Amino acid sequence: MTESKQDAAIQDRYDEAFQVCYGCGARHEHGLQLKSYVVGDRVVARFTPRPDQLGVPGVVYGGLIASLVDCHGIAAGAAHFPTDAAGHPPRCVTASLHVDFRRPTPLDGRPIELSAQVVEASERKAVVDVAVSVDGETTAEGRVVAVRLREAPPVN
DSSP, X not given: OOSOOOSSOTGGGSOGGGTTOTTTOXXXXXXXXXXXEEETTEEEEEEOOOTTXXXXXXXXXXXXXXXXXXXXXXXXXXXXXXXXXTSOOOOEEEEEEEEEEXXXXXXXXXXXXXXXXXXXXXXXXXXXXXXXXXXXXXXXXXXXXXXXXXXXXXXX
16 A cells, blocks of 8 residues: 555544553453554554464464454444544444454464455444455454444443
8 A cells, every 4th residue: 555554543443441452452451452454545553472372383372363353353343433622532432343253363473464445334333344364365354333332331
């Protein structure tokens, strides 16, 4: 892609109280800390799985792929909506998650690439298609329905 990406990841622009998600929370020290960026009309991310994140030898655990699709899709949905006065994207939650595994995702040190695009949207909902690939070869495809929260949930 030739267009430049935003300096800060979408997840790093969330209100601090919401940066605790296991998959993408910047403040979750044991989480995956996925970082998604708007590039043109798409949202992109790269994630290199650790050797212990396997399903069977040489293959990334499918649950990890689903988590990446979920968090990346939610970030793309959040980036679709207007930010608040402080510049924070709205907090969205997953209403639906569907993942089709096309082929095993290799666990060999190469990064997983995620590319997402909002394909349908309303005032509170964004439907996001996500492609997962390694070196340009699609390994999974997903669809996330992201719903913008009307009010912030209580934070513990």
